[in-house]
Amino acid sequence: MLRPHLPLNALRAFEASARHLSFTKAAIELCVTQAAISHQVKGLEERLGVELFRRLPRGLALTDEGRSLLPTLRESFDRIAGLLERFETGRPVEVLNVGAVGTFALGWLLPRLAGFRLAHPEIDLRLTTNNNRVDLAAEGLDYALRFGGGAWHGTAALRLFEAPMTPVCAPALTAALDQPADLADHALLRSYRADEWTLWSEAAGIEPLQARGPVFDSSIALAEVAAAGEGVALVPALLFSRYFDDGRLLRPFPIEVSLGSYWLTWLQSRSLTPAMLAFRDWLTDESRKGIASRAE
Known part of the structure; x- marks a missing residue:
C-alpha cells in the first residue's frame, strides 16, 4: 500500500528541529511559531507511526527512527537546494558540507584548499571546524575529518595519515x-x-x-x-x-609517539554524491603526496 502523502512543511520542520535539537530554534529559522513546528512534527510522527524525538526538559533527542530519517532527508533537501542554485547562477554547483577538527583544518587542509577549488569549480565547499566532537547527521555534514582510532558508531572511515x-x-x-x-x-x-x-x-x-x-x-x-x-x-x-x-616554537627533543590518525568519516547510511567522491579522491591524493614528501 502506498504511504499517505507526507507534507513538505512537516518534513522541513522535522529536519530543522533535528539539526537544532530544538523546536524553538527551528521555528526561528523557518519564521513560524514554536507551536506550529511542534504540531507539524507531531503530525508527521502520527502519519509514520513512530516517534522521531524524545522530548527532554531541555531540548530534544533523536530516536533511532529519527536518526535514520535525518541523513536521507537532509540529502534530499541539499539536492533540491543545489538544483535551484544551478538555475539561479546558470552554472552547475554542488554543495559539500565538511566538518574538520580545528588543528587539521588550519595546519593541513586550508593551505591546500585552493588546489581543490581550482580542480573542482563546480563544488561549493562549506567548511566548519570543531574540537573533534561532531554529529554528522544532526549537523548536516557530508564528511567529518577527525582524529582518533577510526571507530565511530554508524560511521565509515578512511584513514589519511598518522600525526605523531x-x-x-x-x-x-x-x-x-x-x-x-x-x-x-x-x-x-x-x-x-x-x-x-x-x-x-x-x-x-x-x-x-x-x-x-x-x-x-x-x-x-x-x-x-x-x-x-x-x-x-x-x-x-x-x-x-x-x-x-617563524621560530615561535622549537622541538627540544625529536622523540615522537603516535596516538592516532586523521580520518575522513561519513555516515554508513549515506550514499556518496559526485562531490563527495571528488573530495575523497582529492584528499587521498594529497595525503599520499604528504607522506611521500616526508619519506624523502
Whole structure:
C-alpha cells in the first residue's frame, strides 16, 4: 500500500528541529511559531507511526527512527537546494558540507584548499571546524575529518595519515631542557586526552611525567600557550610547521609517539554524491603526496 502523502512543511520542520535539537530554534529559522513546528512534527510522527524525538526538559533527542530519517532527508533537501542554485547562477554547483577538527583544518587542509577549488569549480565547499566532537547527521555534514582510532558508531572511515605527537615550547625554554627528564621541572600543558604525557614518557624511556598545567580542548590552543612561554605542549608537529618556520616554537627533543590518525568519516547510511567522491579522491591524493614528501 502506498504511504499517505507526507507534507513538505512537516518534513522541513522535522529536519530543522533535528539539526537544532530544538523546536524553538527551528521555528526561528523557518519564521513560524514554536507551536506550529511542534504540531507539524507531531503530525508527521502520527502519519509514520513512530516517534522521531524524545522530548527532554531541555531540548530534544533523536530516536533511532529519527536518526535514520535525518541523513536521507537532509540529502534530499541539499539536492533540491543545489538544483535551484544551478538555475539561479546558470552554472552547475554542488554543495559539500565538511566538518574538520580545528588543528587539521588550519595546519593541513586550508593551505591546500585552493588546489581543490581550482580542480573542482563546480563544488561549493562549506567548511566548519570543531574540537573533534561532531554529529554528522544532526549537523548536516557530508564528511567529518577527525582524529582518533577510526571507530565511530554508524560511521565509515578512511584513514589519511598518522600525526605523531612531540613536545614543543618557546625558544627561551629550550636552554633548560637537556634531556627528556628535565620536562618534570616545567608546566606540561594538557589536552582532554589524559594519557598523552604518560605515553610519551614511555616512548622516551623515562619515569611517567606528571602533567600539572592547564587543560585545553584543542592542539591549536596548546601551541599558542606554549609559544607564549607558559609551558611545554604535546602536539602533532606535522600540523604546526608554520610555528617552527617563524621560530615561535622549537622541538627540544625529536622523540615522537603516535596516538592516532586523521580520518575522513561519513555516515554508513549515506550514499556518496559526485562531490563527495571528488573530495575523497582529492584528499587521498594529497595525503599520499604528504607522506611521500616526508619519506624523502
